[in-house]
Amino acid sequence: MYAGAGDSGENNNSGVTGTVLIPTRFVWPNGGQRVLLSGSFTRWQDHIPMSPMEGCPTAFQVIYNLTPGYHQYKFFVDGEWRHDERQPFVSGNYGVVNTIFLAREPEVIPAFFSSEMPGRSSMDVDHDVFLPLETLPRISQAEIDLSRNRISTFLSLHTAYELLPESGKVVALDVNLPVKQAFHILYEQGIFVAPLWDLCGGQFVGVLSAVDFILILRELGNHGSNLTEEELETHTISAWKDGKLRLNRQIDGNLRSYSRPLIHSGPYDSLKDVALRLLQNKVSTVPIIHSSSPDGSFPQMLHLASLSGILKCICRHFRHSSGSLPILQQPICSIPVGTWVPKIGEPNGKPVAMLRPNASLGAALSLLVQAEVSSIPIVDDNDSLLDIYCRSDITALPKDRAYAQIHLDELSIHQALQLRQDASSSNELFNGQRCQMCLRSDPLHKVMERLAVPGVRRVVIVEAGSKRVEGIISLSDVFRFLLG
Numbered sequence: 001m002y003a004g005a006g007d008s009g010e011n012n013n014s015g016v017t018g019t020v021l022i023p024t025r026f027v028w029p030n031g032g033q034r035v036l037l038s039g040s041f042t043r044w045q046d047h048i049p050m051s052p053m054e055g056c057p058t059a060f061q062v063i064y065n066l067t068p069g070y071h072q073y074k075f076f077v078d079g080e081w082r083h084d085e086r087q088p089f090v091s092g093n094y095g096v097v098n099t100i101f102l103a104r105e106p107e108v109i110p111a112f113f114s115s116e117m118p119g120r121s122s123m124d125v126d127h128d129v130f131l132p133l134e135t136l137p138r139i140s141q142a143e144i145d146l147s148r149n150r151i152s153t154f155l156s157l158h159t160a161y162e163l164l165p166e167s168g169k170v171v172a173l174d175v176n177l178p179v180k181q182a183f184h185i186l187y188e189q190g191i192f193v194a195p196l197w198d199l200c201g202g203q204f205v206g207v208l209s210a211v212d213f214i215l216i217l218r219e220l221g222n223h224g225s226n227l228t229e230e231e232l233e234t235h236t237i238s239a240w241k242d243g244k245l246r247l248n249r250q251i252d253g254n255l256r257s258y259s260r261p262l263i264h265s266g267p268y269d270s271l272k273d274v275a276l277r278l279l280q281n282k283v284s285t286v287p288i289i290h291s292s293s294p295d296g297s298f299p300q301m302l303h304l305a306s307l308s309g310i311l312k313c314i315c316r317h318f319r320h321s322s323g324s325l326p327i328l329q330q331p332i333c334s335i336p337v338g339t340w341v342p343k344i345g346e347p348n349g350k351p352v353a354m355l356r357p358n359a360s361l362g363a364a365l366s367l368l369v370q371a372e373v374s375s376i377p378i379v380d381d382n383d384s385l386l387d388i389y390c391r392s393d394i395t396a397l398p399k400d401r402a403y404a405q406i407h408l409d410e411l412s413i414h415q416a417l418q419l420r421q422d423a424s425s426s427n428e429l430f431n432g433q434r435c436q437m438c439l440r441s442d443p444l445h446k447v448m449e450r451l452a453v454p455g456v457r458r459v460v461i462v463e464a465g466s467k468r469v470e471g472i473i474s475l476s477d478v479f480r481f482l483l484g
Contacts, residue, residue: 159267290302311475339473341470362409
């Protein structure tokens with residue numbers, strides 16, 4: 001159940017006068033032929049008919065005006081009393097019932113940056129109580145600028161040193177390590193990216209990531225490639241990077257240099273500088289490197305900074321002073337952030353990259369590289385979200401040398417996702433809740449909470465009930481908006 005904006009003409013009770021009524025949307029997601037709603041607000045006597053949701057015949061909904069306060073309710077499904085186990089419930093006079101609390105203003109805004117509820121499936125959409133869009137206070141451009149300024153000031157006054165965990169590990173790879181062995185290490189260590197160390201030069205020279213593995217797989221699948229699976233046994237990271245440089249020059253067709261020094265930061269660089277470095281260079285991580293020598297020799301790799309870690313700092317800092325950031329309570333559909341599926345007849349709309357389960361893994365990898373995105377929603381014929389395929393999922397293929405046994409254009413996304421699930425039984429890397437969803441009416445702070453979860457770089461915006469994809473908001477989208 002969740003509260004939402006009511007459709008015109010779909011209001012119900014009007015027995016209370018002189019009291020603010022809040023249009024509240026109730027959803028029964030578990031199917032049935034005939035579903036009715038009853039609760040303390042009807043004195044458990046009246047049964048309110050619920051209607052199937054468009055595009056999702058297994059979900060039923062109804063909008064009912066409630067007074068602020070505490071309410072209990074149940075669903076009457078095909079002649080049997082039921083409650084929604086995914087929503088808060090208690091044992092009461094009428095058996096097990098769901099509960100809802102609607103507060104009066106100004107307490108109606110939910111607590112910001114609350115901890116995630118344990119045990120939630122990554123493919124569940126929150127149905128927490130939220131206000132109808134028309135009741136949310138609209139803020140001025142001045143208030144938006146104020147929120148941005150306070151976040152910018154916080155990031156400027158705090159350093160990358162605060163990103164360092166109390167305990168942790170940073171895995172660095174020697175550039176002379178064979179590529180195959182390197183990716184086995186990434187898989188076994190449960191990481192997606194690793195800095196590269198040049199022993200001869202005594203310095204960190206680059207980063208090896210899942211994108212490199214994607215490009216290597218595509219190169220192996222290219223019949224004109226000089227890199228065979230056998231050569232992958234001895235082909236070094238350094239040789240791959242040189243080959244990648246030549247390949248990029250051939251594709252680009254111009255003289256600009258692809259070689260660039262390692263993008264990194266120091267522990268005392270401001271969080272704002274680190275965030276801007278990540279955004280401007282379109283990289284997912286920036287190594288935090290410290291050297292105690294004036295000439296920069298004997299560098300130490302302290303951490304791999306990401307936008308997710310910086311966002312977590314913002315959430316933690318403003319958890320108890322969220323009122324100073326009025327932008328956080330705004331519904332995401334009302335602010336210019338993210339990429340949205342164009343509406344019918346909307347000109348110049350930017351499409352959201354999506355794939356069907358029967359699409360080939362080769363098509364998915366090409367789209368990940370060409371669109372420069374970290375994940376792709378996998379949807380059914382109605383564009384309802386089924387799963388996501390991430391760049392990092394490619395690191396499941398070193399298990400049992402799977403990469404040597406597949407043809408990218410013959411393996412479907414569905415089969416590739418199964419490989420990921422098989423890998424999850426032996427590697428905790430794949431057990432995270434990376435497929436995070438929100439509704440277009442959810443406030444910005446909820447999207448930020450989702451994106452602060454380690455391993456999550458994109459939140460998929462779906463329609464309630466049908467889970468039809470409506471848009472995507474990424475970490476970089478949020479930071480570009482917050483930093484103006």
